[in-house]
Each structure stands twice: as structure tokens, then as C-alpha cells.
Amino acid sequence: MIQKTVIVRLERCVGCMQCMIRCAEAHSQSKTLAEAIREPILAKPRIHLGVGPEGRPFPNKCRHCEPAPCQDACMPWAIRDDIAPGLKVVDPTRCIGCGMCAMACPYYVIRFYRDAGAPERPSVAIKCDGCHERVAAGGIPACVTACKTGALAFEEVNLYLKEGTNRLAQAAYGVHS
Amino acid sequence: MRYVVVGLHAAGRSACTWLRKVDKTAEIIGIDPSPQPVYSRPLISYVLSGELAARDMLVAGDGFWKEQGVTALEDRALALDPGRGRLDLASGRSLTYDRLLLACGARPRPVSLTGPMAGQVCFFRGRRDLERILGRVRPGGSAAVLGGGLVGFKLTMGFLKRGLSVTLIVTSPRPLSLNVDSHVGNWVGERLKNTPGVTLLTSTSVRSVEAGTGAPLRLDLDSGQSLEVDIVAAGKGVVPETGWLADSGLECDYGIVADAALRTTDERVYVAGDLAQAPDLIHGDTRVNAIWPVAVEQGRVAALNMAGIKTAYAGSMAMNAIPVFGSKMISVGVVNPALTRGCDEVTVEGRGAGYLKLVFRDQRLIGAVGLDAPPRLGELAFAIRRGLCRRDIPSWWLDNPKQAAPLAAPGGCLARNARLA
Numbered sequence: 001m002i003q004k005t006v007i008v009r010l011e012r013c014v015g016c017m018q019c020m021i022r023c024a025e026a027h028s029q030s031k032t033l034a035e036a037i038r039e040p041i042l043a044k045p046r047i048h049l050g051v052g053p054e055g056r057p058f059p060n061k062c063r064h065c066e067p068a069p070c071q072d073a074c075m076p077w078a079i080r081d082d083i084a085p086g087l088k089v090v091d092p093t094r095c096i097g098c099g100m101c102a103m104a105c106p107y108y109v110i111r112f113y114r115d116a117g118a119p120e121r122p123s124v125a126i127k128c129d130g131c132h133e134r135v136a137a138g139g140i141p142a143c144v145t146a147c148k149t150g151a152l153a154f155e156e157v158n159l160y161l162k163e164g165t166n167r168l169a170q171a172a173y174g175v176h177s
Numbered sequence: 178m179r180y181v182v183v184g185l186h187a188a189g190r191s192a193c194t195w196l197r198k199v200d201k202t203a204e205i206i207g208i209d210p211s212p213q214p215v216y217s218r219p220l221i222s223y224v225l226s227g228e229l230a231a232r233d234m235l236v237a238g239d240g241f242w243k244e245q246g247v248t249a250l251e252d253r254a255l256a257l258d259p260g261r262g263r264l265d266l267a268s269g270r271s272l273t274y275d276r277l278l279l280a281c282g283a284r285p286r287p288v289s290l291t292g293p294m295a296g297q298v299c300f301f302r303g304r305r306d307l308e309r310i311l312g313r314v315r316p317g318g319s320a321a322v323l324g325g326g327l328v329g330f331k332l333t334m335g336f337l338k339r340g341l342s343v344t345l346i347v348t349s350p351r352p353l354s355l356n357v358d359s360h361v362g363n364w365v366g367e368r369l370k371n372t373p374g375v376t377l378l379t380s381t382s383v384r385s386v387e388a389g390t391g392a393p394l395r396l397d398l399d400s401g402q403s404l405e406v407d408i409v410a411a412g413k414g415v416v417p418e419t420g421w422l423a424d425s426g427l428e429c430d431y432g433i434v435a436d437a438a439l440r441t442t443d444e445r446v447y448v449a450g451d452l453a454q455a456p457d458l459i460h461g462d463t464r465v466n467a468i469w470p471v472a473v474e475q476g477r478v479a480a481l482n483m484a485g486i487k488t489a490y491a492g493s494m495a496m497n498a499i500p501v502f503g504s505k506m507i508s509v510g511v512v513n514p515a516l517t518r519g520c521d522e523v524t525v526e527g528r529g530a531g532y533l534k535l536v537f538r539d540q541r542l543i544g545a546v547g548l549d550a551p552p553r554l555g556e557l558a559f560a561i562r563r564g565l566c567r568r569d570i571p572s573w574w575l576d577n578p579k580q581a582a583p584l585a586a587p588g589g590c591l592a593r594n595a596r597l598a
Binding site for chain 1: 191217219220223228229233234236237469470473474477496498500505507509551552553554555556558559571573577580581582583585586587
């Protein structure tokens with residue numbers, strides 16, 4: 001089965017930031033917003049709304065690169081590809097907060113916060129984990145669930161690319177498959 | 178098919194893992210004087226500072242090599258005959274190979290000083306150096322650190338955290354002179370000078386190390402001053418371990434010279450890590466860039482090429498990030514003022530930018546240095562790789578470095594000036 005991944009259709013993003021809130025909520029202890037905001041270690045979003053070209057909103061998240069520059073840079077081997085297939089996941093118990101991964105990331109998607117996964121550390125690397133636990137339980141990533149405009153979708157990338165080809169064919173020749 | 182990998186640290190480990198990934202049945206033999214414990218050397222500075230316990234340096238258990246399907250020999254390579262495809266080991270054994278990877282790294286550069294106690298100078302490369310240093314460290318003691326680079330810096334901060342007073346002796350006019358620009362270097366120098374327990378001596382070197390009277394060691398400096406300390410540690414860079422390869426016939430300069438596939442002048446022999454003098458992305462020649470992520474990447478690229486999967490190596494570049502006095506210092510590419518004469522510089526001053534300076538040569542981005550800047554170093558490294566031109570830095574990025582979308586965002590600048598070839 002081809003793995004699904006989060007597809008971003010930029011033109012649909014309106015910058016509402018619901019993805020950020022639901023991402024943080026999904027990584028909290030209680031998993032509900034009203035309680036999450038009162039937890040002693042506040043969960044943080046792993047997706048970041050940036051300001052992009054022409055001031056348009058840009059939802060920025062980890063691409064789970066292969067090979068991943070963050071993983072190359074991680075000296076304690078805290079960034080693992082053996083936690084969930086196809087994903088690069090930070091193990092907070094191994095992270096020493098050195099920051100090399102954030103420095104290596106070409107997409108500026110890693111931040112540093114205190115995390116409930118390693119409460120004794122002042123800060124550890126926080127980045128998208130593909131919501132692998134939700135997906136393994138039959139769900140979809142929290143950011144996708146939150147997105148009302150369809151800017152974020154959970155799809156097979158090849159089907160998404162085929163959609164692009166079809167749109168081009170339709171626009172150019174008025175044909176569709 | 179037999180692959181032999183000499184050296185099992187950052188580059189060698191990466192290579193073994195990738196060789197096994199792409200070739201499930203080949204024989205992989207690794208050679209290292211200590212294949213176990215499987216640990217990451219750079220973590221020694223965290224153990225010195227007390228942030229990590231010694232066991233936290235381990236990245237894998239003793240079963241690691243077996244799990245990878247690698248035969249790890251506790252041995253040392255003595256001589257190489259590429260014509261015969263034969264590697265001679267210290268144990269007396271010889272190995273033949275189909276493909277060989279040289280990843281035996283570099284050793285600390287010796288300090289040029291004299292004196293009967295010169296042998297007491299400690300280095301800071303691996304766990305044995307760490308053990309030697311920890312054996313001499315005591316709260317309330319005194320230390321001298323030689324070298325104002327990143328290792329010297331880590332040694333200084335580590336000794337401070339352990340309750341020692343530290344004299345940092347730097348031959349340049351300011352610390353971190355090779356790694357950052359003058360603004361950040363001077364900032365670090367000022368903070369060091371104002372840190373209790375630290376004495377910073379610049380433009381100074383040590384002539385000799387003698388036995389002390391009040392303390393175990395006495396350093397005689399070229400300034401005429403003398404200094405008594407419990408421990409002396411040096412971080413003066415590293416020298417690739419090419420000595421044993423002098424008669425091998427492989428092209429050897431500062432390191433072992435490699436092409437864009439990380440192959441040496443012998444088609445069956447590859448090189449990766451601190452030993453490799455490989456294409457440098459910015460300078461356009463071959464250089465040794467002895468940093469961890471470069472070693473890991475080179476290990477992978479060399480392994481793929483050894484296994485017949487053509488993988489081009491774009492080239493290495495220098496990259497560093499260290500916490501300094503509660504701030505974060507970052508640098509990528511060429512920022513050393515001695516090398517950037519005639520270059521244009523752009524200081525980014527958006528809200529929350531901290532200090533972030535971009536360096537351009539002939540319109541192309543070649544380096545960046547920052548202090549408390551958003552951690553966009555990798556993005557800038559990516560931009561350097563893609564040949565970002567000055568005129569194409571988007572204003573939405575310069576005006577808002579904390580919140581801006583990545584430079585690689587569609588509609589951003591990188592699409593327009595991708596380097597062709």
C-alpha cells in the first residue's frame with residue numbers, strides 16, 4: 001500500500017492557523033483543547049504559518065526528507081526512522097537540545113521547547129511526527145482534520161501529481177480522464 | 178562482494194548502514210581500534226559540562242554491528258597496497274577487498290610548545306581524552322585552554338561548569354576568528370572577558386610547559402607572563418590521518434583527495450569524513466570540512482557509489498552552531514573576514530532577527546552568520562547550494578526573518594536561480 005502524506009495546496013490557505021492549534025492539541029496530554037491549554041508543559045504546534053510570497057500565508061511543516069539533513073546532523077541519534085515507516089520522528093528522551101537539526105533543516109520547521117516527553121530537559125527538538133499514532137489507529141493527521149479549506153489533505157502523493165496532470169490536460173485541451 | 182570500511186565513527190558507521198541497506202548479501206567488514214562502545218564523539222563536551230552522563234554518549238548497544246550484518250574487527254589498518262587490493266592490519270592479518278572506504282578520520286593537531294611537561298597537555302577528541310581530563314578536574318581548580326575555536330570554547334565552558342577557573346589562551350586577536358565574523362567574534366570575546374572565572378588572553382601563545390610549584394603545571398607565555406594551573410587542554414584543530422597512506426600511491430594533500438563521487442585516485446578506494454579532502458561547494462576546490470553532518474553525508478554518498486549507485490556529491494561546506502552565554506551562535510559557509518574581502522554583506526534587521534548577516538561574492542550567497550537569529554541556517558545552506566543571488570532575496574524574508582516562509586516556498590526566489598550543472 002502506498003503511503004499517504006500531507007499534501008499542501010497553498011492557494012487554498014487563508015492563514016486561519018487552526019492547523020497549528022489542533023496540532024498542539026493532538027500532542028498534548030489530554031488531547032482536548034480546553035484542558036491542553038492548562039497543562040504545566042504546554043504542547044506546541046509542529047506546523048508553522050509563515051508569511052510567504054506577496055504576504056500570503058504559508059503552512060510550513062516537516063517534509064520527512066529521505067535522506068534527512070536533520071538526521072545526519074543529530075549526534076545522539078535522536079531522530080529515528082525506525083519509529084514509524086517513512087517518517088523522521090524525534091525521540092525526546094535521546095535529544096540533547098543541541099540545535100544542530102534545526103540548523104541543518106532546509107525548511108526551517110524544527111523548534112525548541114520543553115516537552116512532556118522529556119520533562120527534565122529545558123528544551124528538546126520539536127517537529128512534525130506525521131501524527132503516526134493517530135494514523136496507526138486509523139485516523140488522519142490533526143492538521144488535516146483541522147483544515148477547512150482543503151489546503152491540507154492526507155493523500156497518496158502520486159495521485160496528487162496525477163491530478164495536476166489532469167488539470168493541465170483539461171485546461172489545455174479540454175480533455176479529462 | 179566484499180566491502181571493507183576503515184574507521185567506524187561518524188562516516189564509517191553511516192557508510193556501513195547504507196551499504197547494508199542497498200546490498201543485503203554483501204560481506205561488510207569494518208575495522209576500528211575500538212568498534213565498541215558505539216558512541217558519538219562530539220558528545221564528550223556535554224559530559225564535560227555535566228549536561229550528560231557518560232552513558233548518554235552511547236547511540237547504540239553492543240549488538241549494533243551484528244544487527245547491521247557487519248563484521249567489526251578490533252584492529253588498526255597499517256598499510257594499503259591499492260594495486261594488489263590489500264590492506265595490512267596491526268594484528269598481522271591482511272584483507273583483500275572489492276571496494277574499500279577510508280574513514281579513519283583525523284587526530285588533534287599537536288601544539289607547538291616545549292618543556293618537560295609538554296606531554297601533560299590534554300586533547301579533546303574522544304572518550305579517552307575525556308577520561309584523562311575528568312581525572313584531573315576538581316571544583317576550585319584551575320585550567321588553561323589553548324585555542325580559541327569551537328573545541329577551545331567548549332572546553333572553557335565545560336571547565337567553568339565544573340567549578341574551575343579558566344584561562345583561555347588564543348593566538349588570534351579574538352576568539353572564534355575562523356568560524357564567525359568580527360562582530361560576533363568580538364561579542365564573544367567581550368562576554369568571555371566579563372564572565373567570572375574566565376581570563377581571556379588574545380594574541381598570546383604558550384612557549385613551554387614546566388612543573389609548577391603551587392600547582393602541577395606552569396605555562397610560560399610568549400608575553401613573558403607565567404601561569405600555574407592544574408590542567409592544560411588544547412583544541413587547535415585536527416589533522417587528517419594520512420600518515421599510514423603515504424606510500425599507498427593515493428593522491429594525498431592535506432587529506433586524501435576525493436572526486437565528486439568521493440573516490441580516490443584508485444577506482445576501488447573511497448574516502449569519507451575528516452580524512453577526506455573532497456569538493457567544497459563554495460570554494461570550488463577540494464577541502465577538508467571536519468564536521469559531523471559532513472562526515473555522515475559523505476559516508477552515505479561514498480557507500481552508495483561503492484555499491485554502484487551513482488550518487489553525486491554536491492560538495493561540503495562549513496556549518497556550526499553553538500550556544501554561547503545563553504545566546505545561540507550560528508554560521509554557515511564563508512564568513513571569516515580574512516576570506517570575505519571584496520564581498521558584499523547584508524545585515525538582516527527584521528523584527529526578532531537578532532544579528533544575522535549574509536555574505537555575497539559576485540552576487541551569490543556564500544555565507545551567513547548569526548547571533549540569536551532564527552535557526553534558518555539549513556535554509557541558508559540550501560540557498561548557498563542553489564546559488565541564491567543577492568537581487569533575488571525576497572523582501573518578505575528580509576523584513577520578517579522570524580516568521581517568513583522558507584526561501585524554498587513556491588513563488589519564492591530559489592526557483593528562479595537554480596544553479597544549472
